[in-house]
Amino acid sequence: MGVSMPTGGGGGRKKSLDAELNLVPFIDLLSMCICFLLITAVWIEVGSMQVKQSHGTEGAAQAKSDLELDVKMTGPGAVQIAVKKGGKSIRSITVKESAPDQFVSKLDTQLKQVTGMGPVTAAMVSPAKGTSYGDLVQIMDVLRRNKISNLGVVPVRDAT
């Protein structure tokens, strides 16, 4: 690496103006940087999903015009959604798809329609027998993607 310039006048021997850059300390520094960053790197990103469980009669006061959702998992890849306003059910939606990707996209589409009806303040998800915790989180993830962040889980006793 260097810069060469024509020497102006001045007889005698030409002196090279090329400056050699010593790369060794630079490489040492870079190697150290790489080692440090590789050791401290976090490869699996763990996040969290907030759930508010109310105790007894305590619960957030809702405006009468706001919508609430009752999401009942009826099996793997199947949910029944009851849209409630002021405690009364105004619409019922069933989503059923065996393929997980299609189920998620169909649920997402239905929830977009519901959120278009008005602000949804809360959603309660109840799992069913035969559904896994992974399925439960997947549904809550879709709800959160549709700006429904006040989520709760209904305790369901498994008969087995």
Add this chain to the structure above:
Amino acid sequence: MSLNTAHFGAGTFNKRLVARKHRRGGGKKNLMASLSLTSMVDMFSLLVIFLLQTFSTSPELLAITKGVELPTARTGLEIKDAPVLSITQELIYLDQKEIGKTADLMKNPEPLMDKLAELRKQWVQSHPGEAFKGEINLQAHRDLPGTWISQIMGMLPSQHYGSISLAVVGGSSGG
């Protein structure tokens, strides 16, 4: 075991090089192979830039318990510093301490409730004058029955743990 330095020493190596040069005869050849460092420095620089971009300054608050495969989610938030309740297919742990077998605790959750109450008392004693926030991190295996997790989540508010953070694998930047 001993090594014969006559065969392995640096002087011997130089002598052999000189001898080889004589055998080839005549012209001086440069025996130093020059290494092109430019590409190596380029590669190192790119690596450093990539690693710096993915570098996280926040400490790892949640150690994943052995035997737990977390569910995935796109809308994960940042982990909070709170007690960790881990549920594997076999055992339940509270802050890395084994509480009991999962199947047994599902039938009789008293030992778990007692430990949670104890943990809350410890927190209240160590934070005088502060209100208990009721935060807890729950990490559970994704293949566990959803009804089991819902039951545990239903029990937690009875010990004043009402703000539950479900640990998921996914971005911690979503809203």
